[in-house]
Amino acid sequence: MSKLKSLLLLGLTLWLTGCANNDANRLPYDAWYLGLIAPNYMEVWIETADAVDQHDRVFRRAMSGVAAINTPKNLKGDPRGWPSYPGSGAGKHVLGADLPRLIYVRWQSLAELQTYEAYIVIPEATREAMVKGERVYCDFDGKWITDYRYMVTVGLAPGGVTKTWIGGPCLMPIEVARVMGSVVQEGPDGGKSGGQYALPLKPASKAYIEKYGIPYGSW
Template sequence: MNKLKGLLLCGALFWLSGCASGFGRLPYDSWRLGLFAPDYMEVWIETADAVDIHDRAYRRAMSGVAAIQLPKNLKGNPRGWPEHPGSGAGKQVLGADVPRLLYVRWQSLVEPQTYEAYIVIPKATQQAMLKGEKTFCKADAKWITDYRNMLTVGLAPGGIARVWLGGQCLKPIDVARVQADVVEVGPSGGKNEGRYALPLKPAAKVYIEKYGIPYGSW
């Protein structure tokens, strides 16, 4: 956690200095950070933090329940990632420039286990977030200039974090795949006597009991 604290302190000092060159250069008001989990593989997000290219830190840009599908009668398929991942459950990151780092700490409720991941955002991704693209938007049947201003993070058992960059009407592109580390102190920073945030929902519990966790598919 010392690494993260250092980043957050640096970001806070930079913010207070008021000397962030390039502030507000985005061609849109904010970008979105969203998170999801494969079918039945429930997670609880302790925190999802962002650090932009000026080292400004946005603590708990997202936390809580990730987006997930829990189809009835065990008809869902948690193996692998969807071809077109959605935007996930998330929030707009206001006041930030393009990100250079994401930090996610989450509880994998199906195992159970707690993980943390540092996700470096490549320069090519940062550049893609600033570039408008002409595209046909099916939602209103019009040609528009759209931007890839949505970062979506998939969180899977075994500590796998996968990231995509997309736009409202643009096909998502791969950004990164990261193997997270186990948080040795356990959930909630070791302050909750090892208890996890939520019990498994019935559909997830039944799926795991019958089929197990498809490690290696993510």
């Protein structure tokens, strides 16, 4: 084979591979969203939230930092249970990823000073639901649209409890899984912080927990 033919064959192979990868990531939206929430006053610091897509590609630290939470100063917030509409949570779009197969979360439960990790499997039926468009009337802009459940929301609660939903801006969320995390024996930051947690509790959270405690068993 001539050098020219070899180069042409190589170029064709790379082009076809690129097309195959683009097809593999062809979603009806630009990217799915990974968000995290915590019950009222039960503050959380996310060390890492990693995603593995259905082609086994790993997206490390797809999200990290503070989970979405409410901390009313009058202590009238109720941390028990989960909201009927959890929303998107604090997070990011997982750019370049196909639909998720697995989500790994390692987090610091600041309410109890404990570190947990959890592996959350996303079933095939859930992935199918994420790309199924539904006609719905959207109150946000007052018109009918085709919406998708592209938001993956993970709730993190004391005791290592996680609950996961998929939802769309104008669609009711669907519960995906409830997974019990396990304690990370090395502590926060894999033992690298000398046992120091990322953030102190906000005054309202500290006051609530001191007065009412942590409602274990409600999640």
